[in-house]
Amino acid sequence: MNVSPTIVWFREDFRLADNQALHEATLLGQPLICLVILDDAANMGAAAQWWLDGAIHALAADLRAKGGDLHVLRGPARRVVESVAQATGAGAVFWNRRYDPNGRETDTALKAALQARGVVARSFSGALLHEPWTVRTQSGAPYKIFTAFWRAACTLPVQAFLRPAPDRLVFAPPIPALEALRVPPEQYRLLPTAPDWAGGLRAAWKPGEAQARARLTDFCRHHQAEYAQTRDFPAMETTSGLSAFLRFGHISPARVWETAQASPNPDKFLTELGWRDFAWSLLFETPDLASRNLRPEFDAMKWRTDPKGLAAWQRGRTGYPLVDAGMRELWHTGVMHNRVRMVVASFLVKHLLIDWREGERWFADTLVDYDPASNPMNWQWSAGTGVDAAPYFRIMNPILQSRKFDPHGIYIRRWVPEVAHLSDKDIHTPWEVGCRGYVAPVVDHAEARARALAAWKAL
Ligand SMILES: Cc1cc2nc3c(=O)[nH]c(=O)nc-3n(C[C@H](O)[C@H](O)[C@H](O)COP(=O)(O)OP(=O)(O)OC[C@H]3O[C@@H](n4cnc5c(N)ncnc54)[C@H](O)[C@@H]3O)c2cc1C
Numbered sequence: 001m002n003v004s005p006t007i008v009w010f011r012e013d014f015r016l017a018d019n020q021a022l023h024e025a026t027l028l029g030q031p032l033i034c035l036v037i038l039d040d041a042a043n044m045g046a047a048a049q050w051w052l053d054g055a056i057h058a059l060a061a062d063l064r065a066k067g068g069d070l071h072v073l074r075g076p077a078r079r080v081v082e083s084v085a086q087a088t089g090a091g092a093v094f095w096n097r098r099y100d101p102n103g104r105e106t107d108t109a110l111k112a113a114l115q116a117r118g119v120v121a122r123s124f125s126g127a128l129l130h131e132p133w134t135v136r137t138q139s140g141a142p143y144k145i146f147t148a149f150w151r152a153a154c155t156l157p158v159q160a161f162l163r164p165a166p167d168r169l170v171f172a173p174p175i176p177a178l179e180a181l182r183v184p185p186e187q188y189r190l191l192p193t194a195p196d197w198a199g200g201l202r203a204a205w206k207p208g209e210a211q212a213r214a215r216l217t218d219f220c221r222h223h224q225a226e227y228a229q230t231r232d233f234p235a236m237e238t239t240s241g242l243s244a245f246l247r248f249g250h251i252s253p254a255r256v257w258e259t260a261q262a263s264p265n266p267d268k269f270l271t272e273l274g275w276r277d278f279a280w281s282l283l284f285e286t287p288d289l290a291s292r293n294l295r296p297e298f299d300a301m302k303w304r305t306d307p308k309g310l311a312a313w314q315r316g317r318t319g320y321p322l323v324d325a326g327m328r329e330l331w332h333t334g335v336m337h338n339r340v341r342m343v344v345a346s347f348l349v350k351h352l353l354i355d356w357r358e359g360e361r362w363f364a365d366t367l368v369d370y371d372p373a374s375n376p377m378n379w380q381w382s383a384g385t386g387v388d389a390a391p392y393f394r395i396m397n398p399i400l401q402s403r404k405f406d407p408h409g410i411y412i413r414r415w416v417p418e419v420a421h422l423s424d425k426d427i428h429t430p431w432e433v434g435c436r437g438y439v440a441p442v443v444d445h446a447e448a449r450a451r452a453l454a455a456w457k458a459l
Pocket of ligand 1: 273279363
């Protein structure tokens with residue numbers, strides 16, 4: 001038999017189950033070469049890189065358990081894949097699609113280059129419930145408003161490729177040319193060194209497919225039924241915690257969809273998954289989502305330059321306990337509860353009048369679940385600059401949000417020990433009781449609100 005291996009290139013799909021590229025590759029009956037490429041141009045924040053390191057190790061362990069190996073290489077992805085295909089005599093290269101502008105550009109060029117050399121190149125779906133180009137208005141235009149998008153999406157079948165991990169995988173024997181390119185784990189350069197700030201991430205997370213499955217099962221069994229009522233309360237910890245697992249493809253949205261559908265009250269939770277698809281479809285149509293105001297009138301906004309205010313916000317030292325709790329949770333664990341993300345985003349943009357892009361960048365560097373679609377979409381939504389956004393004059397009151405969504409201060413006490421001794425009533429406004437040892441508010445709420453409204457009116 002003529003042996004020409006099939007390359008499976010893993011990118012945002014660190015799983016063996018429900019992985020169409022891997023599955024289709026096995027059907028060719030040729031030995032596999034499994035690849036990950038550390039592309040320095042991949043533009044990933046520090047916390048997400050920490051996760052990527054864990055994702056690579058977890059996938060490598062799962063492949064080892066099947067008798068195989070994961071080849072981790074470095075360099076511009078297109079060049080690396082082409083040279084591996086050439087050096088190994090591969091007959092086919094398979095991958096699951098990604099939807100960010102740089103990734104798409106690379107993949108399109110690579111596909112054409114491989115095909116020109118007679119190598120089969122095929123891509124599959126697996127990161128979204130629906131391909132972005134399938135959810136369209138009657139005239140074929142993309143939706144700009146989430147509710148309309150989701151109504152249309154719900155009439156379409158989900159891209160459900162659901163298969164257990166393959167029982168048996170046949171791997172190519174070591175190929176010297178490939179071995180020479182391999183990057184050893186100590187040279188991945190994904191983990192922080194001096195200082196090692198990732199202790200909180202290690203305590204909070206273990207990346208991997210098995211962990212994603214366990215989390216999904218636990219969520220659907222214990223929390224989904226009450227999700228609509230509990231999801232806004234950060235102290236309850238009743239949301240799924242799946243965002244980073246979805247980001248790195250340890251689990252597919254289709255699997256989440258199927259499992260949630262089979263459990264009580266899925267609608268609200270599935271709608272949140274719909275926001276994720278919406279974000280990617282928005283990025284698909286708007287590659288500069290992270291840099292351009294979707295509502296151009298905001299280009300004239302006079303954002304403040306306030307390095308001190310920005311630093312206070314980043315470090316969780318604004319003097320508003322709920323804002324500070326969120327920013328410290330983010331720094332420590334790499335995530336922040338969704339309700340609190342909305343509060344801190346609104347605070348930066350409206351109370352401090354700092355450009356939303358500053359916040360987007362900070363989140364991009366510190367979130368383990370950062371993705372280039374959800375993050376800018378949600379920032380534009382919070383800032384009022386997005387197409388489907390809350391109006392700019394709707395200014396979240398961090399004190400009322402705190403009283404409403406953390407009424408007993410349980411979440412605040414967890415992250416802001418300086419105010420932990422205050423009563424449930426005073427913990428939301430420590431300045432009113434002269435709380436020592438905690439920073440004074442960087443801005444007065446009423447003044448900040450008036451300033452934001454004036455800036456908006458001036459537009
Ligand atoms: C300013 C801001 C920035 C954000 N940046 C990101 C980001 O970079 N990456 C990210 O995954 N989410 C982002 N979100 C959305 C949301 O906060 C997180 O997805 C959520 O907190 C993750 O927790 P969970 O997995 O427990 O969510 P659950 O409540 O269990 O929701 C299930 C899944 O639905 C998806 N989802 C939920 N809400 C949203 C949303 N508003 N937008 C898009 N997808 C959503 C996520 O994949 C999530 O895992 C951001 C929100 C805000 C307000």
